Amino acid sequence: MLQVAGLSAYYGRAHILDDVALDVGGGEVVVLLGRNGAGKSTTMKAIMGLVPPSAGNVRFAGAEIGGREPFEIARLGLGYVPEERRIFTGLSVMENLEVGRRPATAGLRPWTPERLFALFPSLGAMRDRPGGRMSGGEQQMLTIARTLMGNPRLILLDEPSEGLAPVVIERMAEAIRALKAEGLSILLSEQNLHFAQLVSDRATIIEKGRIRWSGSIAELLAADEVREQYLSV
Amino acid sequence: MENLVLQALSGLASASSLFLVASGLTVIFGVSRVVNFAHGSFYMLGAYLAYTLVTQLPRGHLGFWGGVVGAALLVGLIGLAVEVLLLRRIYRAPELFQLLATFGVVLIVQELTQMVWGAQDLLGPRAPGLRGSTEILGLRFPLYELFLIGVGPVVLGLLLLLFHRTRWGTLVRAATQDREMVGALGVNQRMLFTSIFFLGSLLAGLGGALQLPRESVNLHMDLSIITEAFVVVVVGGLGSLTGAALAALLIGEMHAFGILIAPKITLVLVFLVMALVLVVRPHGLLGKPEAAARGGQGSAEPMIGPAPGPLRWLALTALGLAVVVPPFLGDYALSVLTELATAVLFAASLHLIMGPGGMASFGHAAYFGLGAYGAALAAQWLGAPMLVGLALAPLAAGVFGLVFGYFCVRLSGVYAAMLTLAFAQIAWSVAFQWVEVTGGDNGILGVWPDAWAAPKLVFYYLALALCLGATLLLRRVVHAPFGYALRAQRDSALRAEAIGINAFRIRWLGFALAAAAAGIAGGLFAYGKGSVFPTFMGIPRSVDALLMVLLGGVQTLSGPIIGALAFTGLQEQLVRLTDLWRLILGAVIVALVLFFPQGLAGAARARWEARHGDA
Numbered sequence: 075m076l077q078v079a080g081l082s083a084y085y086g087r088a089h090i091l092d093d094v095a096l097d098v099g100g101g102e103v104v105v106l107l108g109r110n111g112a113g114k115s116t117t118m119k120a121i122m123g124l125v126p127p128s129a130g131n132v133r134f135a136g137a138e139i140g141g142r143e144p145f146e147i148a149r150l151g152l153g154y155v156p157e158e159r160r161i162f163t164g165l166s167v168m169e170n171l172e173v174g175r176r177p178a179t180a181g182l183r184p185w186t187p188e189r190l191f192a193l194f195p196s197l198g199a200m201r202d203r204p205g206g207r208m209s210g211g212e213q214q215m216l217t218i219a220r221t222l223m224g225n226p227r228l229i230l231l232d233e234p235s236e237g238l239a240p241v242v243i244e245r246m247a248e249a250i251r252a253l254k255a256e257g258l259s260i261l262l263s264e265q266n267l268h269f270a271q272l273v274s275d276r277a278t279i280i281e282k283g284r285i286r287w288s289g290s291i292a293e294l295l296a297a298d299e300v301r302e303q304y305l306s307v
Numbered sequence: 308m309e310n311l312v313l314q315a316l317s318g319l320a321s322a323s324s325l326f327l328v329a330s331g332l333t334v335i336f337g338v339s340r341v342v343n344f345a346h347g348s349f350y351m352l353g354a355y356l357a358y359t360l361v362t363q364l365p366r367g368h369l370g371f372w373g374g375v376v377g378a379a380l381l382v383g384l385i386g387l388a389v390e391v392l393l394l395r396r397i398y399r400a401p402e403l404f405q406l407l408a409t410f411g412v413v414l415i416v417q418e419l420t421q422m423v424w425g426a427q428d429l430l431g432p433r434a435p436g437l438r439g440s441t442e443i444l445g446l447r448f449p450l451y452e453l454f455l456i457g458v459g460p461v462v463l464g465l466l467l468l469l470f471h472r473t474r475w476g477t478l479v480r481a482a483t484q485d486r487e488m489v490g491a492l493g494v495n496q497r498m499l500f501t502s503i504f505f506l507g508s509l510l511a512g513l514g515g516a517l518q519l520p521r522e523s524v525n526l527h528m529d530l531s532i533i534t535e536a537f538v539v540v541v542v543g544g545l546g547s548l549t550g551a552a553l554a555a556l557l558i559g560e561m562h563a564f565g566i567l568i569a570p571k572i573t574l575v576l577v578f579l580v581m582a583l584v585l586v587v588r589p590h591g592l593l594g595k596p597e598a599a600a601r602g603g604q605g606s607a608e609p610m611i612g613p614a615p616g617p618l619r620w621l622a623l624t625a626l627g628l629a630v631v632v633p634p635f636l637g638d639y640a641l642s643v644l645t646e647l648a649t650a651v652l653f654a655a656s657l658h659l660i661m662g663p664g665g666m667a668s669f670g671h672a673a674y675f676g677l678g679a680y681g682a683a684l685a686a687q688w689l690g691a692p693m694l695v696g697l698a699l700a701p702l703a704a705g706v707f708g709l710v711f712g713y714f715c716v717r718l719s720g721v722y723a724a725m726l727t728l729a730f731a732q733i734a735w736s737v738a739f740q741w742v743e744v745t746g747g748d749n750g751i752l753g754v755w756p757d758a759w760a761a762p763k764l765v766f767y768y769l770a771l772a773l774c775l776g777a778t779l780l781l782r783r784v785v786h787a788p789f790g791y792a793l794r795a796q797r798d799s800a801l802r803a804e805a806i807g808i809n810a811f812r813i814r815w816l817g818f819a820l821a822a823a824a825a826g827i828a829g830g831l832f833a834y835g836k837g838s839v840f841p842t843f844m845g846i847p848r849s850v851d852a853l854l855m856v857l858l859g860g861v862q863t864l865s866g867p868i869i870g871a872l873a874f875t876g877l878q879e880q881l882v883r884l885t886d887l888w889r890l891i892l893g894a895v896i897v898a899l900v901l902f903f904p905q906g907l908a909g910a911a912r913a914r915w916e917a918r919h920g921d922a
Contacts, residue, residue, distance in 0.1 A: 122491055124487065124491060143490070144487070144490040144491045145490045145491075145492075145493050145494055145495050145496065148490075148491055148492055148493035149493045154491045154492075156488065156491070160485050160488045162480070162481045162484050162485065162488075163484065164480060164483075164484060165477065165480060165481055165484075169477050169480075169481075170481075172474060172477050173477060173478060173481045173489060173492055173494070174492045174493075175474075176493050220492065221492070224492060224493050
């Protein structure tokens, strides 16, 4: 579904991503693990075309998307859920969903607000509330719901557990598993290994902009020295 | 009593017209963050096109209203073309550069309009069916004014429906907050921006076209409306439609009653209101704090180092020429050179605010003019000799810099810039309307240098020495600890505060220092010309200063110097050589913005670094 190879990116002169490679298969959940500042968010932004990659290839659903504009990439069925949520605070819940709305994608059940409210029940109770007057957890659900309105085949989910209460994290994990059951592919970025292992099939570890390790979640849980080296704080 | 009601009604009619223009401006700004100076030009084009269409089409309702709507649509298309051809390419450029580009468009439109329609005022026909007047409380009131009063609320209602009840409107409101995110959700921002420019320009065109039965169509419509529209937009809160409507109401009624209550200060009233509103509500009546605009921000400001070797040699050579050559020049060339020297200092002083200070000023001419008036008033009323006058110039400008700056540097971005403009306009209106002291429009004449400095050559050397000295001093300031603090608060006010820098005080002092330096330039300019006029503080001169700094490049120290020389030289030559100077100057500005987005000095440095590696 998504193949990234040799991806490099710079902020000014600082080399942020160096030869990043990863892939996500159809219906698979892959987690990109790493500490703060390791390059997780930049990897996602580079895939989405929000940070111009200086080198490398990004293939999505058989098409090369490197160098395309974000809106074109989104229209191919790649959804992006940013870490900072970036809810439109002046718009209501329904209006936020409206901004994300795109035509249905062949082979996937189209998303409607009603279906999304079934997935995130708390959103259904606040359809007309402005995005700026919602809690962090509610905003996180709204930002995922907004992206789903575009009927993507794959979503880039940047640190969805960040700053959420443990109860909310549990619910988030359930939602992600439900999305996987729908046939959606997900590239997740996380620092929270506990959350990652609840939902992911495979893991890729990034550190200082380079991929250091890749394998299944079971392998990662068995490899104490890898977790020690790249993930412990 | 009846009179007051009629006065209020005519205030409503002006408010309505003002709202049409301001709504387009605020909508465009809300989404694209472009401060569109050319909006006034679109308004003027609307009036001219309506004139042509209405007079060419058959008389009657269809001809008139068809002409008005047709003109609005045509202006919408022109705005669309400007967006596609020019602005689309520079959305990532700094705000002020976009302003510069739209100012280039203003000049081009002025010249083209004059070429097509001529310089004389045009009087359009009256609106069919609305020619007469009606009786209100026993007094006659024009029907057309009554019609205009209705247009404003109708347009406001339609726009609110459009923005809150359609998908397009929802997308636009989302893009106003976070355009990058809207793009990541699959929305083609380019289409959105282009369509919003079409709508905004159409509203300006409609506003202009509807003026046809009210007033004559002339070439000054663009700049007179754009200042008012800016005031309305800023007072209402940038991007807020309802705010713009409220502000238009306030300003419209202010005009209507200002003439009755305080005829002596009509010009200043509007700007006093704007200054008051901004001091009390820094984001306008209904505006929200500017979110750190997401997406499309440039990289960090480059560092400022000492001049590299070759640049020093170049500067020394130029200085050598400036000292050695003048004795062989005639009087005309000497006055041009004197003017150039003051232009360099004027630009360098604005640069201190804009470059290292990171603030924008649309009203820097105020301090230039205050310096000039300080010197001239001392000469006129106290009989002060030239040196005293020249000493008073920076003092007067500096003191006002402290007072005005105290309010301006608390705000940020466009609001700060508009407050500087408001203060400049207040200073200008005082000079213009306080005839007993300042001579009003006639200015103060006979401000000549003392006998010893009367020869043009001596005065030139004096001006050169003072301007050069002050410019070098400003340069030194940037490299002093004060300059570090100034740059630190520009890059991050919060972090600067955290290490003990009083960001407000640093900005304030920087502003006052720049004002004082501009005062020196103004004082010298006054003695060089032998007279002072209110135009010394006018908006065009503030724009000149902006152009010089932006042309040269904001983030280089040599930028303002090169910009001042290039701009003044270019304008001087163009005015002499051709009647089409505005067209050419406008085209040059647009080309510079497109091809040298870092300014002339910035472009030179980029080439230098590319060839020699990073210094």
